[in-house]
Amino acid sequence: MGLFRRRKRGGVVHPTSTPTPAPEPDAAFPFFERAAADRFRSLVRETFAEAGLPVVVHPGHAVDAEGREFGLWNVAAICSDLHERNWRATIEGHVDRVLSSWEAPSGFVGLEHDEAHFRAYSRLMDPAGVPRLDEHPHQEFAPGIVELIALDKPDSIELFDAERVKEFGGFAALRASGIANLGQLQVEQVEHVDTGEATFEVLGGDSVFTASLALLMPGLAERLTGRRATEHGWLLCLPDRHQIAWHLIEDAGVLAAVNTMAGFAAQAYATMPGPLSPHLYWWDGSSYQQLTSIADDGRISITVGGRFQAMLEAVTRGERG
Known part of the structure; x- marks a missing residue:
């Protein structure tokens, strides 16, 4: 499912008299070092041009003269796990598939x-x-x-x-x-995460609609876990299109869940294909409130105020009795 997963790099680190600074990860593709990401983008530009479609390559996507955008995350993630000599063939296959899909008739043609x-x-x-x-x-x-x-x-x-x-x-x-x-989609994998301090549920699957199952909350949670949401609502994060995580708020355990889930959302968003949102949300009874913000240096801040603060006081007061 990719829970808390990071791609591992091979190689042995040997001590030297002067430590070498760690290469800086690329901002758009954090699984690449910045120099490698630039070489990847250069190959993307060349491959599109060779296919007869010049594009301007931005940090995370490409745009042609007609303003059509091409996401590059998935093919970049694939290349990051390959030797660089195999990048060109992988990118060429991706570009071929993209252009072939344009030449095919729209799925709406003749649709009843x-x-x-x-x-x-x-x-x-x-x-x-x-x-x-x-x-x-x-x-x-x-x-x-x-x-x-x-x-x-x-x-x-x-x-x-x-x-x-x-x-x-x-x-x-x-x-x-x-x-x-x-509601008819097959549920592929549900994991109960217990870190010792915080608990939450993660639903993962290969379907591009997996994260969209959040539209079925809180019924989804009850169907999969047998637990109903309380008047305090729930925490939710949708880091990528293949994962949903939630915590039904019942007691002061929400305090640890907020911190743990905020980190999970930001990490999965930065490392998994199909990123959706790096943020943590709270259902307040009528809508979702965003609880987190992320600085340019990656630091996560959690906003506690208003109705969310009142809810936290209510659940902690209930435990103090």
Whole structure:
């Protein structure tokens, strides 16, 4: 599942009279050293050009002359586990697949109404990763996370734009189908994490819709663990599209869970494919509040105030009796 996992680097460290500073990780691809990430981006630029599509390569993505964006996280993560001599072939395969998917007809061509609803899934995404977000009907799930409607075909996933949403019955109708279809997804792996100080649950899976199962909370938690949410709500993090973590708040154990889950969210977001959000959230009874912020140097801050502070006082006061 990737819980607390970091990629390991081989090699033996030999002591020297003058310690060599550790290479600085790349900001966009932290599993690369900065110099290696720059070489990777250079190869991406060359490969796209050789395929007849010049692009401008930014730290974490590429953009062509028409403004189309190409995410690079997944192929970068794959290359980070390979010898550098194998990067070019891997990138060429990625570019070929991207360009081939454009040449294939849209999944919406010839799509009937019933099939559109059968294949519709509500999907949670980082708004920064959705090109032309304003052209796709959506709503905020939590700060920095939006819910859209995706069409899941055997060989592709496409987002419903405004025209398609209107054609197939509107956002509310498609969302109802999307939520129902999420409920039919097979649950792949659930892990109860107990660090000795904090406990929380992690659901992981290979589906790109795994994190979107958070839309089924708190019913999801009850179905998988048999425990119901209390009036105090729950903590939630969605570090990447393949993982959800939550803690149902019952007592003062929430204090340790906040700190542990904040670290888990930031680490998984930085190291796992398909990053979604590095933050920890609290369901306050009507919406999600973002509890964390992350400085440029990686330091995590937790905001405790307002209703969250009142909730913490209530659960700790209850334990003191």
